[in-house]
Amino acid sequence: MHLTGEIMMNDRLFDKDNFPVFSKYKDTVYLDSAATTQKPMQVLKAVQKYYEQENANPLRGLYELSVKATEAYENAREAVRAFIGAKSSKEIVFTRNATESLNLIAYTLGREIVGNGDEILVAVSEHHSDLLPWQMLAREKGAVLKYLEPTQYGEYTPDMLKGALTDKTKIFAIAQVSNVFGRVNPIKELAAICHENGTLIVCDGAQSVPHMAVDVNELDVDLLVFSGHKMLAPMGIGVLYGRQELLEKMPPFLTGGEMIEYVTREGATYAELPHKFEAGTVNVGGAVGLHAAIDYITELGMEAIEKRERELTSLAFEGMKGIPYVNIIGSQNATEHSGIITFTVEGVHPHDIAAIFDADNIAIRAGHHCAQPLHSFLGVPSSARMSLAFYNDSYDIERFISTLKTIRGRMGYGR
Amino acid sequence: MADSFYGEVLADHNLHPLHRHELESANFVCKGLNPTCGDDIELHLDIRDGRIADGSFTGIGCAISQASADIMLELIIGKTPDEARHLKDLFMKMIAGEINDDELDELEEAGALQSISKMPARVKCATLSWKTMEKLLNDAL
Numbered sequence: 001m002h003l004t005g006e007i008m009m010n011d012r013l014f015d016k017d018n019f020p021v022f023s024k025y026k027d028t029v030y031l032d033s034a035a036t037t038q039k040p041m042q043v044l045k046a047v048q049k050y051y052e053q054e055n056a057n058p059l060r061g062l063y064e065l066s067v068k069a070t071e072a073y074e075n076a077r078e079a080v081r082a083f084i085g086a087k088s089s090k091e092i093v094f095t096r097n098a099t100e101s102l103n104l105i106a107y108t109l110g111r112e113i114v115g116n117g118d119e120i121l122v123a124v125s126e127h128h129s130d131l132l133p134w135q136m137l138a139r140e141k142g143a144v145l146k147y148l149e150p151t152q153y154g155e156y157t158p159d160m161l162k163g164a165l166t167d168k169t170k171i172f173a174i175a176q177v178s179n180v181f182g183r184v185n186p187i188k189e190l191a192a193i194c195h196e197n198g199t200l201i202v203c204d205g206a207q208s209v210p211h212m213a214v215d216v217n218e219l220d221v222d223l224l225v226f227s228g229h230k231m232l233a234p235m236g237i238g239v240l241y242g243r244q245e246l247l248e249k250m251p252p253f254l255t256g257g258e259m260i261e262y263v264t265r266e267g268a269t270y271a272e273l274p275h276k277f278e279a280g281t282v283n284v285g286g287a288v289g290l291h292a293a294i295d296y297i298t299e300l301g302m303e304a305i306e307k308r309e310r311e312l313t314s315l316a317f318e319g320m321k322g323i324p325y326v327n328i329i330g331s332q333n334a335t336e337h338s339g340i341i342t343f344t345v346e347g348v349h350p351h352d353i354a355a356i357f358d359a360d361n362i363a364i365r366a367g368h369h370c371a372q373p374l375h376s377f378l379g380v381p382s383s384a385r386m387s388l389a390f391y392n393d394s395y396d397i398e399r400f401i402s403t404l405k406t407i408r409g410r411m412g413y414g415r
Numbered sequence: 416m417a418d419s420f421y422g423e424v425l426a427d428h429n430l431h432p433l434h435r436h437e438l439e440s441a442n443f444v445c446k447g448l449n450p451t452c453g454d455d456i457e458l459h460l461d462i463r464d465g466r467i468a469d470g471s472f473t474g475i476g477c478a479i480s481q482a483s484a485d486i487m488l489e490l491i492i493g494k495t496p497d498e499a500r501h502l503k504d505l506f507m508k509m510i511a512g513e514i515n516d517d518e519l520d521e522l523e524e525a526g527a528l529q530s531i532s533k534m535p536a537r538v539k540c541a542t543l544s545w546k547t548m549e550k551l552l553n554d555a556l
Contacts, residue, residue, distance in 0.1 A: 348478075349453075349475070349476060349477035349478060349481075350453070350477075351452055351453075351454075351477035351479075351540065352421075352477045352478045352479075355420070355477075355534075355536075355537070356420050359420065367452060367453060368453055375453075381453045381455065382452070382453035410419060410420040411419070411420060411421075411426060411429070411430070411478060412419050412423075412427065412429070412430050413430070
């Protein structure tokens with residue numbers, strides 16, 4: 001099991017040595033990047049440098065440090081804009097994470113456009129964070145929450161969507177890549193169908209933006225959310241992209257400092273985009289970290305990242321397919337797994353699978369992956385998931401496969 | 416063959432549970448859930464004349480939750496509800512790492528789960544059936 005020479009000798013940015021956590025945990029194989037990625041030195045240093053050299057409360061200070069902090073923050077916004085191809089940095093709102101972005105959308109836009117008897121359509125594979133805000137909104141408004149179901153291979157087709165939309169469907173919410181299936185959904189086609197129907201499409205990019213080139217204009221999505229911590233940045237910084245005219249129509253979410261223009265005893269006018277949605281002192285350190293993460297990814301090149309992750313995925317996939325009693329959830333084709341392979345081992349509960357991997361210093365996820373309705377749909381109570389990033393290598397995959405082979409035996413089967 | 420990951424006792428109770436079945440004579444049933452793990456068991460007890468005459472469990476869960484339920488039933492069948500509660504208290508003490516040797520003897524095979532006191536992530540799995548049993552007894556009597 002070896003990767004092609006070209007990737008193996010690729011430049012130092014792929015190297016685990018850039019990730020300080022691996023110098024402490026030398027023997028640990030980290031295969032839980034879909035939950036959160038490790039952070040490269042370059043990101044950690046950028047955050048430290050910000051706090052050492054530029055820290056002040058941004059956006060209102062009338063002195064040099066505050067101006068620097070504001071610049072650092074707004075430069076990060078511009079980096080995000082360029083990274084996802086948005087037209088204007090006014091379309092980029094910083095939040096804590098994808099979950100907060102989705103809640104923001106449901107609370108503001110959702111409340112504006114969804115009424116009694118309207119429909120909200122959600123892909124059944126959505127993470128709870130892209131499901132519960134819609135469930136609450138539907139309950140509050142007396143709207144109907146409908147689910148779009150994929151094939152057992154995790155595929156959503158344009159025809160399925162056509163069949164599920166009605167003239168009452170106001171919002172369709174779907175991830176570009178499901179955190180269980182790992183399959184890339186045809187967002188561009190789905191968005192076009194939504195727009196013909198007068199339905200807004202909300203795209204959860206938490207598992208796609210870190211691993212593939214995403215261009216919001218190319219996809220023509222109305223709203224896109226993602227988390228910094230799943231793409232090398234610190235925890236606590238996330239992004240909401242929204243088309244400008246949409247964001248302008250949306251009322252504020254949280255209210256307080258930094259999001260106002262003018263406040264009287266009776267009322268207030270709100271700041272311009274995007275500050276209208278960024279109440280309170282913002283997370284400049286996190287934004288600076290996200291900026292550094294984007295620089296890191298850009299320097300590596302998304303194409304090179306995708307290529308490497310595809311090769312590693314396929315290495316793992318082929319290894320897994322050869323092991324009896326191991327069932328892969330979703331597509332049975334390696335190319336339809338974007339760095340995520342969810343699986344079960346017959347007769348072994350996923351928690352025991354994860355415990356055995358942990359004993360061999362391999363970090364994987366087990367449970368329902370915050371997607372309980374999907375697990376009910378699939379008829380499995382829970383599953384195990386390995387997910388990778390470009391900093392993994394073929395050695396990691398070999399370790400994963402060799403432990404996977406021992407699991408049933410170590411649970412007492414076959415003796 | 417590698418040694419059993421959780422040891423022979425737990426592996427055996429997980430793979431060949433004695434008490435994992437439906438129980439027609441049961442007059443008390445209680446569900447136990449660990450939502451984040453997906454452990455979902457149902458405890459069935461047949462309590463008559465002041466004793467736990469028979470018992471069983473059904474449902475799904477990891478090896479630790481399943482083995483723990485099976486071992487628990489092995490211990491409490493034939494006992495009075497108060498004796499069963501006492502064993503539950505001892506089991507909790509063991510998991511908390513506060514049990515003495517005499518008390519450990521009382522727990523018999525359940526002592527195989529002592530190592531869980533050093534695995535915080537698995538405490539909920541090991542204690543699920545015991546907590547479910549206590550809830551059943553409190554609701555029933």
